Amino acid sequence: MSGSNSAYVRTAILAAEPAPPGERGAMAWLRKNLLATPKDIVLTIIAVAFLAWALPHLINWLFIQAVWQGSDRTFCATAVQGGIQPDGWSGACWAFVNAKFDQFIFGRYPIGERWRPTIVGALFVLLLIPILIPKVPRKGLNALILFGALPIFSFWLLYGGFGLEIVETPLWGGLMVTLVLSFVGIAVSLPFGIVLALGRRSSMPVIRIVCVAFIEIIRGIPLITVLFMASVMLPLFLPTGWTVDKLLRALIGVAIFASAYMAEVIRGGLQAIPKGQFEGADSLGLGYWQKTRLIVLPQAIKLVIPGIVNTFIGMFKDTSLVSIIGMFDLLGIVRLNFSDANWASAVTPLTGLVFAGFVFWLFCFGMSRYSSFMERHLDTGHKR
Template sequence: MGAIRKPPRRQLPGPVQWMRENLFSSLFNSILTVVAIVLIYQTVVPFVGWAIVNAAWSGQGREACLPYADGACWPFIIERSGQIVYGFYEQAERWRVDVVFMLLGIGLAWLMMPRLPAKGAVGVVMLTVFPVAAFVLLVGGMGLPPVPVERWGGLMITLVVAVTGIVASLPLGILLALGRRSELPVVRGLSIAFIELWRGVPLITVLFMAANMLPLFMPDGMTINKLLSALIAVALFSSAYMAEVVRGGLQAVGKGQYEAAAALGLGYWRSMLFVILPQALRLCLPNIVGNFIGLMKDTSLVSIIGFLDLLGIIQSGNADADWATPNTAMTGYVFLGAVFWVICYSMSRYARALETKLQGGDAR
C-alpha cells in the first residue's frame, strides 16, 4: 500500500467548499447563482403550493374543488382516471386493454433487462405474435365481443398510435434509407420520391387526408376504419423521417467498412446486415430515439380527426359542467404534461443506457 504515493489532498470536500468551487467561484458566478435561486424560489414554491399544499385531494364534483381557489383540483383526475387510461372502452372489457399493456410491458422489460436470455426470440414474438394478439384483444373477435374504435380513447389510443408508429417506422425507415442509397435507379428514385413526399406534408394534413378525405374517393358503401387509416398514415409518415436518420448513420460509417465487408466476400444484404447497419444504427441511436419521442408527442394530433387521445379526453372532461372550476383545466394540463414527460423521459433514459452499453465496443 505504502509503495504507491497518493497525490496530496487539496482540502476537505465539505459542502461549503463545494459551493465555493461550483456556485461562487467568481463575482459573476455568484450573481448568477443568486439570480437562479431567486427564480427557482419564485416558480417552484408557488407551483408546489398550487399543486400540493393548497390543492383539493378528495371529494366529488366542483363543490369539492371550489373552496380551494388557489390549488389544483385532483379529484377531477381521480374520478376520470379510468377514462384517461381507457377512453370509453366498455368497463367490463377493460381487462383486455390491461392484458395488452401487461404483455407490452413484460416484452419491453425483457428486451431491456441485460441479464435475461433469449432476447432474439422475445423480439421476434413481440414483432409478430404480440401485434396480432393485441389486435384481437383490443378490437375483439375469437369469442371476444367487438369494441368499436369510437369507444377507444385516452392513454390507450395514444400508446396504440405511438407504438404502431415506432414499431413500423424503424424497419420501414431502414429499408427506405438503403433504398435511397441503392445503385438501382428505380429503387433509388422510388425511395426518394416516397421520403420527400411524406416529409413534404405536415402530419396534420396527412391525418386529415387519411380520415376525412380518403372516404370521399371510396366507392359508395365502402368504409375504411378511421383508426386503421390514421395508423397507416402515422407509420408511413414517421418511416420517411426515420429513413433520413438512418441514412445519416449509413453515411457516417467509413468507406473502409464497406470495402472490408466486400473483401470478406459478403454480399449486399449480408454486409449490410452484419457489418454496416449495426454500426450505422449505433451511430444514429440518439436521433432515432429523438424521432420516437417526437412521434410520441405528435400522437395528440389524432384528436383533430375525432379521437379523444390523452389530450382530447382531458379537454372533453373540462367541458363537464359538474367539474367547472377555476382550476380544472390547469390541473388536467399539468397532469397531462407529467404523463407525457414520464413516458418520453423513460425512452430517453433507456436510450442513454443503451448508448453507454454499445460504446463498450469502442473502448477496447
C-alpha cells in the first residue's frame, strides 16, 4: 500500500539460534536413545548389567591372561598337561595365531613364492580404492583394469607358467582363497543378476521362463549341494580325459548361487521404479536398452544397495563352505591347524575361531559401512 510505513520489515535473515541446552550433548543423547520410556530404561539397565558382568571376563581372557609369544603348546597348557601355566589354562593363545599366521593368509602356498599373492593383493587394493572413492575420475578405465585385466594377470601370477614356478590350486588356501572366491563371486553375480532380473521381467515368454526356472531352482538348493554338484557331478558330464580345476568348479558354483539371489534383489529395485519413469523414457523415444541403461537401472540399483551388500556379505561368509569339497579357505585352514600336535591345547581351537571370526567380521563390517556411505552419497529424495 502506497504511503504505508515499511520500516518494520526485516531485510536480513536472523542467524540460527543454538539448540536448547537440554537438546544437545551426551545427556540429551542418553535421554533420547536409552532412557526415553520406562521400557527403554529397564532394557538399558539389563544391558549395562550384562556388559558389566561379561566385559571384564572377556577382556581378561582376550588380552590380560592371553599368551602372545611362544613356540608350542606348552606356553598355553597347564603344568599337568606338560605346560608352563601353573594353576590353570591361560587366556587366549595368540602365540598359536602368531605362529600360524602365514598359513592362515596363504594356506599351503610355497613359502618362497608367497611374494606373488602379496603383489596380487597390493594391486587389488590399489585398484579398488579409486573405485570406492566417488570423486576419483576415470571410473570406467579403473573398472576395466580391476575386473578385466587384473584377474588374468593375477591368475598367471598365482598359478605360474611362462617363467614362473607352477603352484597347483590345491596348495592355495587361507584368506587368499576366501578373497579370490568372494571377488569372483561379486564380480560375476552382479551383472548376471541384473541380466536374470531383466529376463524375469521380459515380455518374451521363453526368456522369462528360462530365467524364472534358473532363479527358482538355484534358490531352492543349498549352496552345499551346488558345490557338491560342481565338484562331483560336473566331471561326469565331461568327455573322457577332460577335467576342470577344483577351484574353478567352486568359483562357478558360488557365482551361480549368488547370481540367483542377486537377481531377486535387483528385481525388487526394478519393481520399485514408478511407472511414470518408464513412460517418460518412452515419450523421449528411448529404446529398451537405452531406457534400461540410462533411466531404470541407475535408480533401481540405488534403491537396493542394502540388499546388494547384504548378498555380498552372505556370499563372503558362505565361502567357508568350500572346505567340504577339500578346499581350505580361512576357516578351513584354521581348523586344519587344530590337528597340529605341537599346539594341541584346550584354548587353541577357541583362539583360532575367534581370530577367523574377527577377520570375517572386519570385512563384513567394512562392506556394511561403505554401503551406508554410498546410500547417503546417492540419496536424492527417496529418504523419508
